[in-house]
Amino acid sequence: MHTEQTHSKQYFLKLTIGALGVVYGDIGTSPLYALKECFSATNGISVTPDNVFGILSLIFWSLMLVVSLKYVTFIMRADNNGEGGILALTALTLHSRKKDPRKAWTMIILGMIGASLFYGDGIITPAISVLSAVEGLEIASDALKSYVVPVTIAVLIVLFAFQRLGTASVGAFFGPIMCVWFSVLALLGVISIAQHPSILLAFLPFYAIEFVVNNGMQAFFILGSVVLVMTGAEALYADMGHFGKKPIQKAWFYFVCPALLLNYFGQGALLITNPQSVVNPFYLLAPSWATYPLVALATLATVIASQAVISGVFSLTRQAIQLDICPRMEIAHTSEAEVGQIYVPRINSLLLIAIIILVLGFESSSNLAAAYGIAVTGTMVITTLLAFIALRKMWHWKPWLSMTAIIVFLGIDLLFFTANIVKIPQGGWFPIIVSIAIFGLMFTWKQGRALLAERLKAETLPIKDFLSMIDPQNPYDSGVLRVQGTAIFMASHQLGIPPALLHNLKHNKVIHERVVLLTLVVEDIPYIKDSERVRVQALGQNFYRVVAQCGFKEIPNMQHILDLCQPYCLSFEELDTTFFLGRETLIPAQKTTNSSWIALTGWRQRLFIRMLRNSRSATDFFKIPSNRVIEIGTQIQL
Template sequence: MANVHNPSSAEASQQATLQDPANGGHGHGNIGLFGLVVGAIGVVFGDIGTSPLYTIREAFSPHYGLVANHDTVLGVLSLVFWSLMLVVTLKYVTIIMRADNHGEGGIMALMALAQRSLPKGSKSAYMVGILGIFGASLFFGDGVITPAISVLSAVEGLEVVAPQLHHWVVPLAVIVLAGLFASQRFGTAKVGRVFGPITGLWFLTLAVLGVVNILHEPEVLNAVNPLWAVRFFGNHGWHGIFILGAVVLAVTGGEAIYTDMGHFGAKPIRYAWYFFVLPALMINYLGQGALVLEDPAAIRNPFYLGVPEWGRVPMIVLATAATVIASQAVITGGFSVARQAMQLGYIPRMKIQHTSKETIGQIYIPAINWTMMAIVIALVLGFGSSTALATAYGISVSATMLIDTLLLAIVARALWPRWRLWVLPLCVPFFFIDLAFLTANGAKVLDGGWFPVVVGLLLFTLLRTWRRGRQLLRDEIQKEGLQLGTFLNGLMLAPPLRVPGTAVFLTADKGVVPHALLHNLKHNKVLHERNVFLTVDTLTVPYAHKRLKIEAIGDDFYRVVIRFGFMETPDVPLALMRSCDEGGVYFDPMDTTYFSSRETIVATRDRGMPVWRDKIFALMHRNAAPATGYFHIPGNRLVELGAQVEI
């Protein structure tokens, strides 16, 4: 019943961004660039920013059988450096972030842009939709692991300081995570202002520790030479590719950076990454490598053992705060992807709270928040350590990165005429790099990698079922649909009894007779004195300047469109009351009755989807948030007329 309406002026300005990435940009009202950079540091880079806690340690875990000698350490560091440069810096931050959909990023936005470049209803557009939804599902599958592994790895520093505190690690991690998810209702803007300075201190500390350790073994700086990465594969043969299953831990968060673009905009994120986050990360990785070159035994926990003994307890506190922020990056990314999935019709309507007057992307979705919290805490309790979780981490995010590359190639070819000559050739090495990461992580499926895959497949099934079910439901309703003009002409030939008052019929299709009206005539055999066909449009601007559009279509029938900005509370009765002030028709709230149709889904065999999917869709449809409650229609003025629909 609520459609997303894009004003022509806003759409025209934003369409330029889609057609040519040279025209990037994102509106953020009066928030200064520096404030957005600080906020981005506090929210966007938490995931990738806490990877130094465990990446180097996991690369030398017994799972990979590597020995911490000079050549191997430099080879692994070189792989980490060039993965950050090619995958995160070049692919995501420099190129893919130019593919924004009305300021929003993430795989759903990229999918929408790719589909826009293909013939509507074509097999290619269908396959792009499948890829995008599958990638989004995998993003959630790996995303729920990030908070668990990040917080656990930070709290595990207690074992370095006092091994007897081992049994406190899991309970403390659960408490920290529960507090983080409970704070989401305050919004990413407020969270970013709090977390920004903390994360800034975190990255500065990473850099300082890295410099101190590098001074002991400056030889480690040679790792920036890509020949050390090539030599690593030469020394370890074809099976050396499996080390990418650990190297990928350094780049997890690249997709989250793109997904969180709608929260702060591309420019603040780029500035923060190029000039602050990336240098701090690489200096710390090189510092850990220098420590291991000096003392190979430090590989058991090179991050915390690289901290002076007097500073380890404060470092545990700071690392825990930083990993809370790492979780924040994934949570806000989850909100962004879920909102886009709702707009594209892949998941049922959920309650969305906008937490900023300046930026449409800063939102809070309670249902997503609490679902992620339950899964994350279950992971902490189930796996029990960051090392165990590392075996489950990476495969889904690798698949998502590969899908991003394929979608990027489609978008660049169709929508970027001035940039595709150099973007398309780069997609070839991106593809093989992502494929190598996916292959390496595939070896971890039996060791725990099955979890994000199962979660991703489950979500993919639910999303595709909702999308297909909505299409089947719409087709069934349209079979009985009547064109409004034809219906009204025929109705007036033999008019039914009129009763006092105004009837408002909610409808998403302005040209078709609402089912609620048909059922009202069928069962009550009366019409009200005035009948209004109401459609609600949600704009992509904070506030609607022109609220109502009222069109008389004859014999006291009216077609009304109400527009709300994304920051406004969609109060339909209040908007109708104010129509008289704007020169429209007066609606007496005590004399107005709202009619809405609510379908009950009946699963049947040999029609549409398999019966088990029909039943899942029926369950999702039954529990979707009703539009009437969303639009603040009072229950004592509402009549819902339902009907069974077989699919």
């Protein structure tokens, strides 16, 4: 018993250290730039003791209310079978809206907006994190200033080049490095606080209130910079499935939060002692001899933070594909042991190109800071809305209690979001443009797929009518020939005969001895047990309908699905089984006659057709051997 408890504690400690390396990389590198940006020239706040105390108080209570209370304590309770994140939350809310298509589409749209903002965050985070770390070279020597951008780009290229190898080989080092990082943050803060211990009084809300009263609208605009201390809060929720709630919560309250607060208060003490250190209070906390080692450690920490965000973007893309709001893409698994470690080549290349353009265009972390807040606060607003929709259904809260809670948390989120809107001309336009573009692609794809499904459903034939047509005892039977072997027809619907089977019969005049209509259904939970994955129904005349379920975090394995059919007396010989897939050629409608709200018009029709053409084929995506596949083409007018 004692041995089991020891192993359990060791495993919990391993998860907690792992959470430090993956979950807290982004928020853990915020001290590099957050407090400095609060006193930037654009904010127009002078470095006086009153202002330092006021801003530190705002930082303290922002971390407590938004990160500690909302995310770590509250939002993490809205888990989808242990999984978190914006799309996991969307899937959870969809579960209670299945009977109402309009409300379900509202949830999907909210999820797509949140996902689009997360992609914008995924572009900005690596750029601002690595830039802020490398900018320490300027503190070491003015002569190195011209090297900041080239070194940043070089680090980012190396980081993205290693993505194809996966994080399994270096993941074990992430946690210990971040342990060192947070320890250094705390140590630097303690040394500075010791010289001005009264700075610790800044945790009192009085100083925040006084700052707001004295500075009016200027204090409101400062919130656009204060929000930088919370960047990465979404990762606490998104990575819940990898580490579990408890390790993430323990790591935050016992290690990460204290280290961050000590460093912020240490920077505040330095600013009171030496206001000129506002140029870079983080690096100036350290003695001059430690600048280069600190730059190296900070660069490592920001690379880890960037890695966590990149992995999050890959994971989000996989979920988006499974929830059918994104075209199919190549997804490579980089670890045999960890299903969550994946690599998406197309996304990796697009991310790197976008980040390099961003670094070249903005050139400094200060310029990028204006662009950062919109994406972060926008995602927070969407998460709060979806979480309360889900939690009200899960906990059966009374309406007045739900409204009280949402008014408090959503009010805080909207306050930060509004404060960042004024930064749109300074760089906030970038995540907005990125998010609008990605949302437009997602929405067009989702609408196009819904319209295509509607068109295909109209071409299906009821199963009873079809079987009666080919019944040998039917006096009107046209003498269809049954040939040896098994044919598996991929069907998008669980009712009727798929168009591919009808076209095959029309052109080849044969039906296989055994026919399986296979439908893949993506459920709104992350994983499906093998015991519940497959349902088999005998339809008569050696026809079978197989419905295979998968979670939104899984990629269907076709061979595994076929193996699970054996208990239903349905086995498949590899050389005797052929897959038939429909391949639709879409023709844009000359004039839209469909008044349905899912109809596509004009350039969006052409965009969807192009996306469908570039989507990865079902043969490759489901890893079906190409020598066992026959694709049957059909033309469909949108």
